[in-house]
Amino acid sequence: MTSGPDYGFDTLQIHAGARPDPATGARQTPIYQTTAYVFRDADHAAALFNLQEVGNIYSRLTNPTVAVLAERIATLEGGVGGVCCSSGHAAQIMALFPLMRPGCNVVASTRLYGGTVTQFSQTIKRFGWEAKFVDFDDTEALAAAIDENTRAVFGESVANPGGYVTDIRAIADVADAAGVPLIIDNTSATPYLCRPIEQGATLVVHSTTKYLTGNGTVTGGCVIDSGNFDWSASDKFPSLSAPEPAYHGLKFHETFGPLAFTFHGIAIGLRDLGMTMNPQGAHYTLMGIETLSLRMERHVANAKKVAAWLEADDRIDYVTYAGLPSSPYAGRVAQHYPKGAGALFTFAVKGGYDACVSLVNSLEIFSHVANLGDTRSLIIHSASTTHRQLTTEQQEAAGAGPNVVRVSIGIEDADDLIADLDQALSKATA
Numbered sequence: 001m002t003s004g005p006d007y008g009f010d011t012l013q014i015h016a017g018a019r020p021d022p023a024t025g026a027r028q029t030p031i032y033q034t035t036a037y038v039f040r041d042a043d044h045a046a047a048l049f050n051l052q053e054v055g056n057i058y059s060r061l062t063n064p065t066v067a068v069l070a071e072r073i074a075t076l077e078g079g080v081g082g083v084c085c086s087s088g089h090a091a092q093i094m095a096l097f098p099l100m101r102p103g104c105n106v107v108a109s110t111r112l113y114g115g116t117v118t119q120f121s122q123t124i125k126r127f128g129w130e131a132k133f134v135d136f137d138d139t140e141a142l143a144a145a146i147d148e149n150t151r152a153v154f155g156e157s158v159a160n161p162g163g164y165v166t167d168i169r170a171i172a173d174v175a176d177a178a179g180v181p182l183i184i185d186n187t188s189a190t191p192y193l194c195r196p197i198e199q200g201a202t203l204v205v206h207s208t209t210k211y212l213t214g215n216g217t218v219t220g221g222c223v224i225d226s227g228n229f230d231w232s233a234s235d236k237f238p239s240l241s242a243p244e245p246a247y248h249g250l251k252f253h254e255t256f257g258p259l260a261f262t263f264h265g266i267a268i269g270l271r272d273l274g275m276t277m278n279p280q281g282a283h284y285t286l287m288g289i290e291t292l293s294l295r296m297e298r299h300v301a302n303a304k305k306v307a308a309w310l311e312a313d314d315r316i317d318y319v320t321y322a323g324l325p326s327s328p329y330a331g332r333v334a335q336h337y338p339k340g341a342g343a344l345f346t347f348a349v350k351g352g353y354d355a356c357v358s359l360v361n362s363l364e365i366f367s368h369v370a371n372l373g374d375t376r377s378l379i380i381h382s383a384s385t386t387h388r389q390l391t392t393e394q395q396e397a398a399g400a401g402p403n404v405v406r407v408s409i410g411i412e413d414a415d416d417l418i419a420d421l422d423q424a425l426s427k428a429t430a
């Protein structure tokens, strides 16, 4: 089925991008477990290599199973095209790569997934790229941080580790005025809770490892393009607007129009960076996506119940969940995230570091893991794990102080999750 604009989300999450297999009639999308594809003849091969005809050459660039997933996610996000890759972190590099050059910078939110903070503040420097971090609630500071070398603005819709939701429209207005694209990491919200392109984002990135797959089986990522950015309006984006020597001087934007970013992602990004998603992984994610809306509804309902119970418990200092009526972001959630603020949040336990360690050791249903967006409920004590190399001040600035744990609420019975937290908190604060 191609993406009929009239179909609802529940229909598209099952059908978009997929069609019965032309060779066998198989109803489910087959896993095309192949490295290469036979050319019809030498002219066909030449046309493919010149990008004059679209088709499969080699699975580092394209694969039919992976292509169904890319089209599925692009449709759910309301984008024109997408590129799948090997992880969420790969997707972030793939999104920045066509935009950046040595000496260029990305202006990023201070509230990001910890791994993204490390990737942006440390690793991208090796490419000669720089990240500047600003508070996205301060749009004036954001506007001031954008300079003539800025090539992207980057934030998360519902920001890890929870408790913060971005006013994407307000951020998009600032990026638009400066003539730079806005990239939104929509991993924690998923297109069911938030569609960043409708609110003005240029590109959307995902760690498909999380809710899109939904069951903690495979890592993957994708970059979705809105098709709305005019890459030729300035000379800031020569990868997309200027002649590409590796394809006989072809100009991606002129040749492919709104699909320029997607074609560049495949023909240059995957070809040369090689951060390819494998078809087996795409299959697991396609299975997961079929039930995305059902899972997200339950994730949100459970998160609301568990967060409200924790907030009322006197062993807890505070709960940072944007889905709570007491959250400073409650108004923003009602306006921009009417289906909910996700299922990821932190809470602070009276008794500090030791009580948190005891809590994670005493839980029976919750798993102590460095992951989120699984059907299972997950918990992590950041100060003793992901953030243990940081000073206490740095941990607190990241919302991961010694007394704080992060939970990713699953789709089990909420009452069982509450009972599990209750018994473990009794042990932890005894």
Ligand SMILES: *Cc1c(COP(=O)(O)O)cnc(C)c1O
Pocket: 087, 088, 089, 090, 113, 115, 116, 156, 160, 185, 187, 188, 206, 207, 208, 209, 210, 219, 220, 221, 372
């Ligand atoms: C997990 C995650 C990433 C990184 O994704 P990987 O698939 O682990 O590489 C990026 N952003 C957010 C919000 C995440 O949760």
